[in-house]
Amino acid sequence: MPLFFSIVxxxxxxxxRTYAFLxxxxxxxxxxxxxxxxxxxxxSTIRIAGHVGYYNSAWFGYVTAIMTSIFLSLVGFYLVNNSIKTDTRTKVGYIVAAAPISNFRYLMAKTISNFLVLCTLLLTVLLxxxxxxxxxxxGYSLNLSAFLxxxxxxxxxxxxxxxVLAMIFEVILGKYAMLxxxxxxxxxxxxxxSPSKDExxxxxxxxxxxxxxHEMVETVQGILQTEADIDMSIGYVIGTTESNQKFHFTGVDFSTTFIISRLLWLLCSIGIVVVSAPFFHRFDTKEKARLKKKIPKIEIQKPTKDILLSSLPAIRQNFAILPLIKTxxxxxxxxxKRWLWLLNSIGMFLLALLPLQIAHQFVLPMLWFLQVGRLSQLTTKEADHNVHYFAFTSYRPIRRALFSQMAAGMVFVFVLASPLLxxxxxxxxxxxxxxxxLAGxxxxxxxxxxxIISKGKKLFEVSFFMLTYTALNGLSFADYxxxxxHGPLYITILLMIVLLLGCSCFLIRRYHLKAM
Amino acid sequence: MTLKIQNVSKRYHGSTYGLKDFSMTIEKGILGLLGPNGAGKSSLLKMIATVSKPTSGCILLNKNNIVKDANYMRKQLGFLPQDFGVYPNLNAFEFLEYMAALKGVGGKQLNARITGLLEGLNLMDAARKPLGSYSGGMKQRVGIAQALLNEPKVIVFDEPTVGLDPEERVRFRNLISELAHDCIVVLSSHIVSDIDTIADQVAVMKNGSLLTKGGQDAITALVAGKVFETTLDRDQLSVFKTDYLVVGTTRKEAATKVRYIAEKPISGSLQQQANLEDAYLFLTKTK
Structure with a gap:
């Protein structure tokens, strides 16, 4: 048990303690x-047929609880679905694998840790x-029980x-992060x-x-004295809310069935961990890969002669940036994965063939989002692969190395978007x-x-996902x-954001290099 | 060519120093850097390699302060860090081309130089295979190749023989000996035998300070006439260790042959020829 809690x-x-979490x-x-x-x-975030609740403890508690449940259920998954991967990357997994802890306990410890991370965010929202x-x-006073x-x-x-799902997906789908x-x-x-009308x-x-x-809708139906379906919007709906009517919402008297269902969800989740435990690779990933596919062994001939440096051709200085961009x-x-290039090809094909508006509005952001794994490592891969000692001691690491990363990224996204362009x-x-x-x-x-600021790729992955998701849902502020x-200032604002982010990249990287 | 380290300190957190008021002058040839874990070897090497900056003090290469003008050093530096990585999706040839571009070297002869290095380091057969499929020793040799790409004048090797098999270590030592003719080579290692066969000068560090620097003979002379060998019963050994500096033991059935350093030996001891390892242990354990 102490090992279990130590892992958690x-x-x-x-x-x-990472920047990304902060x-x-x-x-x-x-x-x-x-x-x-x-x-x-x-x-507005929740509105029922032009009605919103009086801002009392119940309305505040329920609205924020619902919004958080939905928001963190989506974003939270992407935030925590790398716990096993982190142990693999840091090689702590090998130590865990050799420790006297069962697969179930290890996976459960990871699940609890995932849960605590999300609960920390939840607590922040509550406060x-x-x-x-x-x-x-x-004018209402705080009723803590109605809030909590x-x-x-x-x-x-x-x-x-x-x-649990984040952890199970890691166990079952392993390296297939995109999937x-x-x-x-x-x-x-x-x-x-999914529909929800009855108990x-x-x-x-x-x-x-x-x-x-459902309770909110029924309350408003009571006010309007109708049993007909009424509109309910959840999520960010832009538009004036001055005409909203207010109604008194006192909360939900949860049924025993509902309360038991929450407990059953918890128990089922633990059951899923039990079932998945035998499938956990226990960090024997290379062995498993070897069984599936024979990697050609590199045969090295035995050394026959010593290296004679003086016999090697002399080279000259060359500060061209093109070789860096090429690499x-x-x-x-x-x-x-190589199969992702099939999706990229289909995306480029659709950019060329679909009606221009559809290609622009839907295919382009999705095609760019497919590159999230590539772009997220644009400025972090040196550290991820421990190549930063070379990159940061190179000749003019910011003007050349960082610039070439940005330039290559731009060439890459423009090539993908070329049919549309x-x-x-x-x-x-x-x-x-x-x-x-400018969007590229x-x-x-x-x-x-x-x-650069988070020193990891997760933050971009989650942010880019949210941006793409909201943009595809037609929210104009996310339409990058x-x-x-858009109004006449749109291009100027976009340009300013690009310049601000670009300059920040160079300045922060410079600061990091100085502080090393 | 001279590399001067003048009153360099590196402070990490609060009053924790990786290096404290450290001064040393390094001339052409091979300098072996010895010291226990936490002695500050890697901190020093990273500052020489311009990876990190000193909190105070300066490092001068041919009178140019490389703390202020890092690019002066970078143009002529070959650096092999202790824990470096590679891009697994590139092959050795592409990776070295990339390293050359980072270092700002190229030209028509680049491919020939990369080929020569890969051949010399016995990597030519695998040169077009992804680096992700390389063994630890092969990656280490790619690291050595990148350090030598730009005809460096200052070469910094931090634990370079990690992962190399005995034959490769011998070849590596030969390679370094050749480099020493017209370069400054700074080489750190935990393994004294890696240093004592090739280093012109040896520096011993502890707790961020320099204990001593000099030729191997001068350092070994510190313990000359003080190294002895005796045979003890196993149960006597723990008591013996509290009174004497034990630098080596060889177990033989119930008895243990003990090599130790002392001003006055116990009776029955035989005087031994002192070596660099004895001097290193004497310096780091007693000072």
Whole structure:
């Protein structure tokens, strides 16, 4: 048991002491700030047929609990689905593999650690919500039990399930990070849109939000004295909320079935860990790969002569940057699984063939998002592969090495977008071409910037995912590639963001090099 | 060619120093750096290689302060860090081309030089295979090749023989000997035998300070006439260790042959020829 808790503690501390976690925490705080909008904000998060609740403890507690449950169930998965991978990368896994701990206990320890990381974010949201309550409330006093009850029954079980899923996906899908991310996203979407009208369906709702939304809808139906279906929006809906009617929401009297269902979700999740334990590779990954595929063994002839340095040809100074860009491009192209290039080819084909608006609005962001694994390592791969001693002691490491990384990234995204760029150049005004060009530069500097400040790839992966997801859902503030009509300042703002991120990359890397 | 390290300190956290007020002058030839873990060898080498900067003090290469002008050093540096990696998706040839570009060297002869290095380091057969499939020893040799790509004038090797088999170690030592004719070579190792066969000068470090620097004979002379050998019963050994500096033991059935350093030997001891390892242990254990 002490080993179990040691793994939980070490894993939790290791994750929460990274820059990536700190930045995620800050981002979560910023997002939590928006969960319950100020009284006259230009957007709403939960609105039922033009009604929102009075800002009392129950409304605050339930709205923030639901929003957090959904938000962290999606983002949280991507944040924590690398715990086993980290042990493999750091080689701590070999020590664990040789330690007297069963697969189940190790996986359970990782699950608990995942859960604690997510709970830390949840706690942050809760504290932020309580602070906001004191700022925005409609004259109601704080009722802590009404505030906390939804947190106990909605996000906490959901986050435990997410922690288990993140760990199981790592066990089963191992190195296929892209597949893990894709499958989870579809699973999440399916669970989110599944119907929930009766007690059983509420019990099956892992996020636990539908029973609350149902209660809210019924309350408003009572006010409107109708049994007909009424509109309910959840998520960020832009538009004035001044015309909203207020209603009194006192919370949900959760049924015994629902409470038991939360416990069953927890037990089922533990059961899944038990079932998956025998399939855990226990860090014998190379052995497993060898069994599947015979790697050609490199035969080395025995040395016959000593190296004579004086006989080697002399070389001259050459500060050209093209060889660096060439290698950076090679690294981008060779990164990841080869079958992903089939998807890239299909994406480029669709960019060339589909109606221009669809290609621009949907295919381009998805094709660029497919490169998330490549771009996320743009400025972190030296450290990831321990090549930073060479890269950082190279001749002019910022002006040459960092610049070549950025340039290669841009060439890469432009080549992928080339069918669309050509079509836009022919059929659209120059302004549109400029926007797509800036968008390509933006994702590269965005990847570079987040990689440099977080010293890891996770932050960019999660941020880029959220950006793409919100952009595909038509939210104009996330439309970085100009698929929707925008005001005259759009290009200027995009250009400023690109310049700001680009300059920050160079300045922060310079600072890091000086502080080494 | 002279490398001067003047009053260099490297402070990490609060009052923790990796190196404290360290001064040393290094001339052309091979300098072997010895010291226990935490002695500050890697900190020193990283500062010479411009990977990190001193908290105070300066490092002068031919009177140029490389702390302020790191690129002056980088143009003529070959550096093999202790724990370096490679890009697994590149092959050795591509990786060395990339390293050459990073160092700012190239030209028509680059391919021929890379080929020569790969041949000399016995990697030519695997030169077009991804580095991810290389063994530890092969990666170490790629590291050595990259350090020699740009015809360096200052070569810094941090634990270079890790992962090399005995035959490769001999070849590596020969290679370094050749380099020493017109370069400064700084070589750190835990293995005294790697240093004593090739180093012109030896520096011994402990707790971020220089204990001594000089020729091997001068350092060995510190323990000349003080190294003895005796045979003890196993149960006497632990008591003996509290009174004498034991530098080696060889177990033979119930008895143990003990090599130790002392001003006055115990009776029955035989005086032994002192070597660099004795002097190193004497310096690091007693000072």
């Amino acid at each position: 503690k070490a894993d939790y501390l290791q994750r929460t 930045i995620t925490l800050c981002a979560t705080l910023a997002i939590a700030y928006t969960f319950v909008p100020p009284q006259n904000a230009g957007y 932020m919500s309580i602070i906001l309550f004191f700022l925005y409330n409609d 009850k939804p947190y106990v029954l909605i996000p906490i079980p959901a986050l435990f399930v997410v922690s 893990q991310n894709g499958i989870y996203f579809f699973l999440f979407s399916a669970l989110l849109v 059983i369906q509420f019990a099956l709702d892992v996020f636990g939000s539908k029973v609350v939304m 950076e491009l090679l690294l981008l192209i060779r990164k990841g 050509i079509r836009i150049a022919i059929a659209k005004p120059f302004e549109t071409l400029l926007i797509v060009f 530069v933006f994702i590269v500097v965005f990847a570079g910037f987040l990689g 590639y100009g698929s929707q009509p």
